[in-house]
Amino acid sequence: MTRLTAFASAAAITLALTSHQAVAEMKTEIVDYQIGDETFSGFMAWDDSVQGKRPGILLVHEWWGHNDFVRDQAKKLARAGYTAFALDMYGKGKLAEHPDTAKQFMQEATSNFDQIKNRFLAAKELLEEHETVDGDQIAAQGYCFGGAVVLNMARSGADLDGVVSYHGSLSSPMKAEQGKVNARIQVYTGGADKMVPAEQVAGLVEEMQQAGVDLTLVTFPDVLHSFTNPGADEYAEQFGLPVGYDEEAAMRSWQGTLDFYNQIFDQ
Structure with a gap:
């Protein structure tokens, strides 16, 4: 009995040490940075146990x-071996709690493309300069509004290896345009997404085919908008x-x- 207890205690100590190490x-x-006169607040994450420089994901x-x-x-990306930088498109402290405010913030940010582009590229430069990042290996992924942003950055010819929406x-x-898009593109969309109807999906495929872009598009049947966000059901209930x-x-x-990043970064 005593020996078993001692063993269990030792195992518990080992587990605790392992958890602490992880x-x-x-x-x-948290990274505060300036673009012109405005302050933005981003979030950098990386795994310090990974040796050497690694790809960066915006x-x-x-x-x-x-x-x-x-x-x-x-x-999650950091745990997968990347350095990830969640950028800020709106400005420090601009976090919406109601769809009307979210719409206002989004419209302000997208009032002209140069503004969006400057904010994206400023964050990209911060990521590229991080001590853990190989600046020649950068991709970007976005959600809802962010998905549209990363697709437009690819359309604009931004120096990205890959883009995921x-x-x-x-x-x-x-x-x-033919020859202008540098990134390979992946798109995930819901088959029941009323905000991204079938015409948009078909239009994107035609656009990217005509431009000779490497596009992979996955549609999930009967799946709604914001399907990656566990908080989406609460938004649906609260705001309809x-x-x-x-x-x-x-x-x-x-x-x-993750499979896509393994391919484009040859990992």
Whole structure:
């Protein structure tokens, strides 16, 4: 009995030390940065146990703003071996709690493309300069509003290896041009997404085919908008929005994203 208790205690100590070590390896940092006269607040995450430089991934938030959801996604990427920077498109402190405010913030940010582009590229430069990042290996992923942003950055010819859009708007006044898009593109969308109807999906495929872009598009049948966000069901109930979390679609799109990054970064 005594020996068994001692063994259990030793195992508990080992587990505690292992858990502490795992926590210690995950590094996160809130990064305040200036663009012109405005302050923005991003979130950097990386695993300190990974040796050497590694690819960097930019994350662009939903229309609600830079919140815990996008930070959690950055941590997941860090655990997968990347350095992730969840950027801020709205400005420090601009976090919406109501769709009307979210719409206002989004419209302000997208009032002209140069503003969006400058905010994206400023964050990209911060990520590239991080001590853990190989600046020649950068991708971007975005959610809803953020999905539209990363697609437009690809259309604009931004120096990115890959772009992933989750339930993002697929139509844009800006169109991909032959030879201009550098990034390979993945898109995940819901078949029942009222905000991204079938015409948008078909339009994106035609656009990217005509421009000769490497596009992979996955549609999940009967899945609503914001399917990656566990908080989507609460938004639906509180505000009557046509959104909803789908665990399987979230899991499959995440695994597909990791496989995509393995391919484009030859890992």
